[in-house]
Amino acid sequence: MTSKRSFTNTVKEDLKRRIWPLALSIVGFFFALPVLALIKVQDHISSYEALRDTLPQLQYSFVRFTIGSESGFALCGLMIMAVLNAMHGMKYLHSRQEADFYGSIPVMRTSKFSAAYLNGILIGVIPYIVMLLFAAALGASNGLVTAAGFLYGMQTMLIYISSYILIYTFIVLAAVLTGHGAVTVAAAGVLMFGLEIYAELLDSYGGMFFISKYSSFDGYTYLSPVTLLLRMIDTNDSININPSQYRYPAQSFVIVVISLIVAAALFMLTRLLIKLRPAEAAGRAMAFEASKPFIKVFIMIPTALAFGLFFPSISDSVTYGWMIFGLIVGIILSQAVIEIIYEFDFKACVKHLPSTAVAAVIVALTACFFVLDPTGYDTKLPAEGSIESSALYVPGINSDGYDYRYSYDGNTESEEERIMRDMRLTDTESVYTLAKSGTEFAKANRMRRKSHDAVYDAFDTVSSSYTEISVNLRLRSGRQFKRTYYVDLNDSANLDALRRIYDTDAYKNAEYYILSDASAYGPYGTDGIDSIQKISYESGNYETRDHELSSSEVQSLIDTVRNETRALSFDYLRNEAPIGYIYTETEVDHGSYRESYSVNIGYVYPSFEKTIALLNEYGIEAKAELYPDDIDHIIKVKFDDEGEHISEQIESGDEIKKLVPNLVKSNFSSQNYAIFKVAEDSNYEVYYRDSHMPSEIYVLKE
Amino acid sequence: MIEAVNVTKHFGDIVAVDRVTLHIEEGKVFGLIGTNGAGKSTFLRMLSGILRPDSGLIEIDGQSVFENPACKENFFHISDEAFFFLNATPDEMARFYETCYPSYDRSRYEDLMQRFELDRKRKVSTFSKGMKKQLSIILGLAANTKYMFCDETFDGLDPVMRQGVKSLFAQDMTDRGFTPIIASHNLRELEDICDTVGLLYKGGMLLSEDLDDIKGDIHKIQIVFSSNYDPSGLLERLKPLEQEKRGSLYTLIVKGDQDELKKLMLEGDPVFMETLPLSLEEIFITSTGVEGYDIKKIIY
Structure with a gap:
């Protein structure tokens, strides 16, 4: 079973048929990377002199927007190319003429498929890499891309390419499973988002029916290659606070490896399907007759569940009637739409009802699971x-x-x-x-x-x-x-x-x-206590006082806050609110630039006598309490139900003395809102004797 | 030799090819005839390894054809709607086929392109339907394969071109044992080229025989008996497949050995007797009529 044609020849011949996607890829990435880099170089040079001190920021901004995580044009280009290359590369499967042509020539269909698949990757990835290097070189020649910046660009490239390959492979799989371009698009959507939609829907049902549902904030983004990519970029965004972060978290590279493994597995599966795929599938909705009922059921279940969720979600109560109505509507609509697409015939909307019955039963069981809670999710506790x-x-x-x-x-x-x-x-x-x-x-x-x-x-x-x-x-x-x-x-x-x-x-x-001793997320980061140069104390009304301290002073302060935080009692928290909070400011010298960041040390309560004393000793003014003798008057602002306010001035010394012990700073009053309640209908503006402006806004303890 | 045994192919609920068994010998032109939808294209697509039969066996020179590039190097399939790459010229198509077929003959391609006066640098998409058919045939002949499967290939060719292609086929058959398998719904088109024909009807093979055997066994005789002779007894013995009388002229289509039939006719002391050639169409009409099929409905 040997052919004159080697795989390399097949790849070469296939590539000859892919000239326009290749040209589009080259032109697209040329504009998305080197041209964009040139524009940014020009922008940065014009602000270079004025911002000489912030060169690291300029470099970082350049890298981020041209070759880094926010190179949106390049990312869009890659995603467009993933769709285009998959659809174009696999279109021979959807045309009877082409299917006959490639089916009759002496070339293994798996070889033709593998060549088309490989070219789809090369057409998207090679121009991207070349143009990325070109853009990086442009930046480097203008002093805007450092070695760290370049490495960051390469890391971004890895993430983008792995996502490209994964998304591209999903669309290729969709193209092989279907026989028509339009259906491929729909199938790709189902394949790429199906599992995540399932998970989100079940989570939403849990959220609706289970009062005690615990929701992780993590989401289900890892179930879809698209949202996974967005998550990786988001993760990076959250760390893009300053120029030192020319790196992605390690988990991003684990995801890259997993993405490539999944893509390889999907490729092998698709290659196997190619062997089984009948040529007569060209032009039909679905390539494999046997897959039809399974795919139908797979789509019908979340559609019905989504409708079942939609109608009751409008109401505050779980209205079973609307839920059942929604489930039925979802089943009927999805049955009709899927069968019409399968047969390309409107009259087919009532065909193949047994699979509909299967979907309806699964939907009903799922709904019953949440309604009846047979496992006792909401009502049972472990022994x-x-x-x-x-x-x-x-x-x-x-x-x-x-x-x-x-x-x-x-x-x-x-x-x-x-x-x-x-x-x-x-x-x-x-x-x-x-x-x-x-x-x-x-x-x-x-x-x-x-x-x-x-x-x-x-x-x-x-x-x-x-x-x-x-x-x-x-x-x-x-x-x-x-x-x-x-x-x-x-x-x-x-x-x-x-x-x-x-x-x-x-x-x-x-x-x-x-108080946490987990060093991985300890309060001083990896730079150590010696790196803390400044302590800031915010006492309310966003008034901040900074002070530069020595390492030993910082250490003493942190130890004191720790001890006094540890000494806080539940009953004390039920009666007091914080009076301020302390955070550090750290500057790290990275040679060519310096970076700064803040770390929250903790809230200061009136009981933190030693902390307050230490702050004052370091020259940071901190008061444990209000002193009635310092107060000229207090204005009570009361809000009625319509949101209107009524002001009342309190000038009497006796009244002030009576009121002051029950006032807490408004900014910090909800720090322990579960156990410490304040009257929400009034604010108290405290005016000191030497000021015409209120120093703080207070609220009254309940 | 091509051998198909009990080959069946369904498209959903439709039986496109139903238990077809066929032997196609080398060095002969095989004509596959049948109406639109009879299963000719489906059968050829299975022969070409495009479609996988649901059941049955297809072998070309003893090799299974499906997903077998070595076997596929032995034939060239010309589809009823041949595919050409977007914006490709004949030369580009030729270069592609050259990478596929080990015996591809570039000089033959160039020679045929010249003889057919087709522009090698012009985009195929600007060719007429007939020119595309010619190009397909040229590419197929240049591929130098043992077999060529032609699906309605002669449709759209003018009579001169058709004759030219037929003589090319004949030359290749003589030179290298070339075997064309030609599917068509037009009996007249195949009449003067086929050695063997197979008739497909509703997916099933009604008959498959050498054309000479069919022609040698069936005769059209026009005869006028003497006025005092009653031919009824003779006609009963002849058992004509068809019989027509216009005035005193009888036109009979009868089966049997030509010499024996003549001897029998002479018993009736005819005043005029002539044996006429039958067209392929007439042969099928009469022979399949015996099997209970109304061939006029099948073919037309």
Whole structure:
């Protein structure tokens, strides 16, 4: 079975038939990379003199927009070429004339396919690489691309190319599974987004029907090559804070490798399908008759579920009637549309009903799963004795404790996810008490057919006695049980349980970043305490005071904040709000440029006497409390239901003395909103004797 | 030799080719005839390895054809709607085929292009339908393959060109044992070129025989008997397939050995007797009529 024709010849001959996509690719990337680079070079040179001090920023901006993660034109070009090359390269499968032609000549169909597939990659990738290098050379010759910048461009190239290959391969697979260009586009959409849509839909159903649904912020982007690419770029965006970050997080390169492995596996699958693909499929909607019912069912299920979700989502309650209506509409519409596309015949809309029945049964079972909750997702808890350790995240405690350096380092994990992963509470009984209360609440609301969103809106507010908590019960079996509950803190059992948990080191060490000993995301980053040059203290009204401190001064301050944070008690937090917060500013000398970033140290409470003393000792003015003698008058601004405000001036010394102990700074009053409540209907503008402007806005403790 | 045994092909619910068994010998022109939709193209596409039969066996010189490049080097398939690359010239098409067929004869291609007076540098897309057919045949002949499968290839060729192609085929058959398999719905087109014919009807093969055998066994006789002779007894013995009487002239189509038939006729003391040649069309009309098929409906 040998042919005169080698694979190289087949590739060469195929390439001759792909001249116009090749030309388009070269021209497109020429404009998207070198021409864009020239424009940017010109822009940067014109601002060069004025911005000489910020050369690193100029370099970084140039690299980012021309060859880096925000080279949008190049990315768009690659995505367009992925679609175009896949469609053009595989169009021979969709034309009877071409299918007959290639089927009759002495060339293995797998060889022809592999050649067309390979050329599709080369046509997209080679011009991109060449033009990228050209653009980088243009930048380098003008001093705008450093070695680090070039490496960053190469990293971007790797990410873009792997995404190109993966997306291209998905479209090729779609082209092989179908026999018509228009259907290929639809099939490519199903293949690339199908799994993510499934996951998102099931998640949405969980969100609608399960009151205690725990939602990870991670999403399901890894299930689609397109959203995965966007995520990789987004990840990079979040770290693009300053010029030192000429790098992607390591996980991006793991994704690159996985993408290439998946693409290779898909290629092998497609190559196998080519062997089985009947030539008569050209011009038909679907190439494989046997695949039709499976694909139909695969599409019908999410379509029906989406319709089932759409109608009730308009209502606050879970209206089963509208959900059933939506499911039926989804089934009917998808049945009609799919069969019409399959047969290219409007009259075929009622054909092949057995597969429709299968889809309808699966949809009904799925809906029943969420409605009836047979596994007890919402209502059951694991046995208390089976719990090894647990984590508790209360958004309403230390609510603004997020540390920016953590995200700056390229992590996409949320504060909640970090705590749920790292917190190791051994007081199972207290966590179980809260979880049990949350389960009872979920049961009651399920009975009332309340949707998760409705519950969230009604109970997760600053003024509500109910608060949202997320628990992670780690079972001895290794399984993790994650739920989000609503618990009533007016219930003394819940309040006591939360108190017991809060007052443990295990809780605080995970909740307060400064107490965390996990070096991977420690508060000083990788540059160490010596790199901290400046301490800033914000005391409210966004008034900030900076001070340059020595390393030992910074160390003393951080140790003091740590000790006093550790000494905070639950009951204290129920009565006090922070008076300010401290953060560091760090400058790192990278030789040719310097970078700066901020790290949040923590909130300062009135009880932080040593911290306040130390701040004052370092020349940073910090006051633990308001002194009535310093106050000239206070203006109370009361808001009525229509949003109108009524002002009342309080000048009497006695009244001021009576009022002051109950005032807390408005900016920090919701830091622990789950357990510390303030009157939301009034603000208090405090005027000092020597000022005509209010120094701070305060609110009244409830 | 090409051998198809019990070959069946369905397109959905439609049976395009139904249990066709066929032997095509080398060095002869095989005509595959049938109406539109009879399954000729489908059968040729299966012979070419484009389509995979649902069941049955197709072998060319003992090799299975599907996904077998070595086997495919032995034939050239000219589709009813031949494909040419976008904006390609005949030379570009020739260069492509040269990479596919090991025995490709470039000088033959150049010679034929000259003889057919086709412009080698002109885009094929600007050629007329007939010119495209000519080009396909030239490319096929230059491929120098043992077999050529022609699907309605002679449609669109003018009579002179058709004759030219026929003589080229004849020359190649003599020179190198070339075997063309020609599918057509037009019996008259195949009459003077085919050695063997196969008739497809609704996917099934009605008959497949050497044309000479068919012609040698069936005769058209015009005869006038003497006025005092009653031919009814003789006609009963002759069992004519068709019989027509105009005045005293009988026109009979009868099966059998020509000499024996003549001897029998002479018993009737005819005043006039003549044996006329039958057209392929007439042969099929009469022979398939015996099988119960109304061939006029099949062919026209």
